[in-house]
Amino acid sequence: MIQTKNIDIIQENRHVDITFKNIIYSVTLKDGSKKDLLKGVSGICKSGEVTAILGSSGAGKTTLLNILSKRIQSNKNQTLQGEVLANNNPYDINEFAQFATYVMQDDILLESMTVKECFEFAVNLKSKGTQEEKNVKINQMLKKLRLERCQNTFVGGLFIKGISGGERKRTSIGYELISNPSCIFLDEPTSGLDSFTAYSIISLLKSYAIENNNTVVFTIHQPSGDIWNMFDNVMMLVNGQFIYQGKGGMNVVNHFSSFGFSCPIHSNPADYLMSIMHGESEVNTNNYPKYFEQYDLQLKQKVSSEIENSQKGDYPHRIIHTSLIYQISQIALRQIRILKRNPILLRARLGQSIIIALFIGLIYLDIPKPTEHYTIRDINDKNGVLFFFTISMFMMTLNPCMLTFPSQKQVFLREENSKLYSVFPYFVGRLVVDMIPVIIFPFISSCIAYWMIGLNNDNPGKFFFFAFVVIIQSMVGLGIGYLGGSAFSDAKLAIAVTPLMIMPFMLFAGFYKNAKDYASWIGWIQYLSPFKYAFNALVHNEYTYDGPTYNPDPIRQLDLDLSKWEAVACLAGIFGIAIILSFMFLSLLKKKVQ
Numbered sequence: 001m002i003q004t005k006n007i008d009i010i011q012e013n014r015h016v017d018i019t020f021k022n023i024i025y026s027v028t029l030k031d032g033s034k035k036d037l038l039k040g041v042s043g044i045c046k047s048g049e050v051t052a053i054l055g056s057s058g059a060g061k062t063t064l065l066n067i068l069s070k071r072i073q074s075n076k077n078q079t080l081q082g083e084v085l086a087n088n089n090p091y092d093i094n095e096f097a098q099f100a101t102y103v104m105q106d107d108i109l110l111e112s113m114t115v116k117e118c119f120e121f122a123v124n125l126k127s128k129g130t131q132e133e134k135n136v137k138i139n140q141m142l143k144k145l146r147l148e149r150c151q152n153t154f155v156g157g158l159f160i161k162g163i164s165g166g167e168r169k170r171t172s173i174g175y176e177l178i179s180n181p182s183c184i185f186l187d188e189p190t191s192g193l194d195s196f197t198a199y200s201i202i203s204l205l206k207s208y209a210i211e212n213n214n215t216v217v218f219t220i221h222q223p224s225g226d227i228w229n230m231f232d233n234v235m236m237l238v239n240g241q242f243i244y245q246g247k248g249g250m251n252v253v254n255h256f257s258s259f260g261f262s263c264p265i266h267s268n269p270a271d272y273l274m275s276i277m278h279g280e281s282e283v284n285t286n287n288y289p290k291y292f293e294q295y296d297l298q299l300k301q302k303v304s305s306e307i308e309n310s311q312k313g314d315y316p317h318r319i320i321h322t323s324l325i326y327q328i329s330q331i332a333l334r335q336i337r338i339l340k341r342n343p344i345l346l347r348a349r350l351g352q353s354i355i356i357a358l359f360i361g362l363i364y365l366d367i368p369k370p371t372e373h374y375t376i377r378d379i380n381d382k383n384g385v386l387f388f389f390t391i392s393m394f395m396m397t398l399n400p401c402m403l404t405f406p407s408q409k410q411v412f413l414r415e416e417n418s419k420l421y422s423v424f425p426y427f428v429g430r431l432v433v434d435m436i437p438v439i440i441f442p443f444i445s446s447c448i449a450y451w452m453i454g455l456n457n458d459n460p461g462k463f464f465f466f467a468f469v470v471i472i473q474s475m476v477g478l479g480i481g482y483l484g485g486s487a488f489s490d491a492k493l494a495i496a497v498t499p500l501m502i503m504p505f506m507l508f509a510g511f512y513k514n515a516k517d518y519a520s521w522i523g524w525i526q527y528l529s530p531f532k533y534a535f536n537a538l539v540h541n542e543y544t545y546d547g548p549t550y551n552p553d554p555i556r557q558l559d560l561d562l563s564k565w566e567a568v569a570c571l572a573g574i575f576g577i578a579i580i581l582s583f584m585f586l587s588l589l590k591k592k593v594q
């Protein structure tokens with residue numbers, strides 16, 4: 001056992017043979033019928049080899065890869081039978097992460113991180129050694145993947161211009177390879193890339209397989225001749241069944257020519273085989289029974305004996321326990337970077353806080369105090385501005401949160417799946433950093449508007465309590481943003497629905513209608529409204545003067561019964577509940593994705 005300051009690692013034999021026996025996977029469709037996606041397939045992916053899973057579109061390649069990486073399990077809509085083993089031992093999704101990693105087809109990376117920072121993040125959380133050793137690893141990976149030139153360029157995305165598609169794919173692969181897993185599974189690592197980049201990626205994977213006897217398995221659509229020659233092991237799927245499995249190169253060609261399907265000279269074997277495999281042509285589908293028959297006759301037995309002779313023993317256990325504090329600090333540091341690198345968003349929020357505060361201040365400029373000549377309209381104005389503050393501060397936090405939380409959620413799911421960290425540190429690391437603007441901006445707005453409006457200045461405590469309530473109300477906006485972002489699996493739905501769901505609670509704040517006047521069948525909703533509690537706290541703070549107060553007493557008129565601290569406690573409670581629920585949804589979502 002090797003101990004480092006932050007990490008515990010147990011490492012044993014690196015070699016892993018993945019075997020699977022008689023995998024039958026079927027799903028129940030919407031109309032209640034059953035569809036068999038894999039029909040009893042068995043096979044082996046050996047260590048030190050590159051295994052390519054080929055097949056026409058919809059043949060079941062990704063499904064097989066997902067089953068091997070334990071992302072598919074039986075549930076009420078799908079049944080999975082058969083065995084998947086690593087060195088003859090069963091494993092689950094958590095054990096999978098101890099010796100293997102999965103690179104999805106979509107490159108899910110944070111757009112405002114540079115290539116090098118992505119590697120640093122992964123290496124810090126999933127690798128042992130001193131910082132110097134880690135730096136060496138990072139530089140080696142950058143060199144291997146030919147990413148040195150763009151190492152300090154942002155990954156980029158919708159809002160930030162970044163690296164090219166090929167560089168992005170290599171970054172995604174490097175992000176997983178840097179922790180040096182024994183097995184790597186990749187879903188279509190070459191899709192959308194030019195032939196040279198595709199070739200360089202497959203040759204990198206080939207050398208990764210050879211170097212340490214690692215196991216490399218990927219799905220691929222239409223490999224070029226050069227790429228085809230690099231496959232050690234080829235699996236070909238048609239309609240959820242194998243038509244070939246065994247050594248690559250000429251062995252595949254020879255197998256098909258043995259029963260009359262000879263590849264024309266000068267043709268790329270992969271192109272030829274795809275042409276006799278795809279299901280669009282009736283000639284092909286008529287030939288499928290022949291392919292299956294020949295597989296059973298010539299290859300099935302060989303595959304079975306290879307499975308029998310596969311490596312036995314334990315698979316490597318790379319148990320990595322970085323401390324919770326370390327994980328939180330890494331996530332928080334990354335969040336700070338993201339925050340700093342979205343200056344437009346930050347400046348927009350700052351501008352918004354100042355402009356809204358000035359605007360409110362000018363509209364409600366110098367409302368007369370109880371000692372001055374005032375009218376009932378002045379009290380109404382004051383109620384209005386206090387209520388408007390509770391809404392604007394809430395929405396100013398909710399909106400940016402709704403914009404960023406769902407997109408980062410995908411990154412979280414990917415990284416959690418790779419066991420870089422768990423839900424709790426992610427949550428805390430993010431929350432701590434997201435709270436910074438939530439505290440600063442409402443405070444700035446309060447500083448400007450409070451004095452312009454001429455709110456209660458009996459003592460400095462009045463202003464600070466006002467700012468405090470406004471900040472907690474913003475925190476509730478953040479909590480609800482987190483809740484919406486984690487409860488809906490679809491980001492667009494979350495952005496569209498969450499603000500709409502919030503609107504009715506504004507009606508129950510006790511401003512538009514007196515708190516005592518709601519019908520009993522619906523009045524209970526007010527107790528769930530953060531606007532009620534924030535408004536209640538602000539009203540109590542404002543209308544409790546040391547000297548004479550307004551007449552009639554606005555607190556009595558509004559029937560807001562809670563004391564200011566009781567209201568603050570309820571507000572903080574809503575924030576706490578929103579955060580806990582959001583944490584639970586994120587944990588559930590994680591399980592669902594697996």
Ligand SMILES: Nc1ncnc2c1ncn2[C@@H]1O[C@H](COP(=O)(O)OP(=O)(O)OP(=O)(O)O)[C@@H](O)[C@H]1O
Binds near residue numbers: 027057059
């Ligand atoms: N949960 C599901 N419910 C219904 N059908 C499904 C489900 N998952 C996959 N399929 C269907 O199963 C078939 C195999 O899907 P899979 O994604 O494995 O194909 P593939 O070989 O990877 O195809 P492609 O190369 O186009 O990505 C497809 O027809 C797909 O539509």
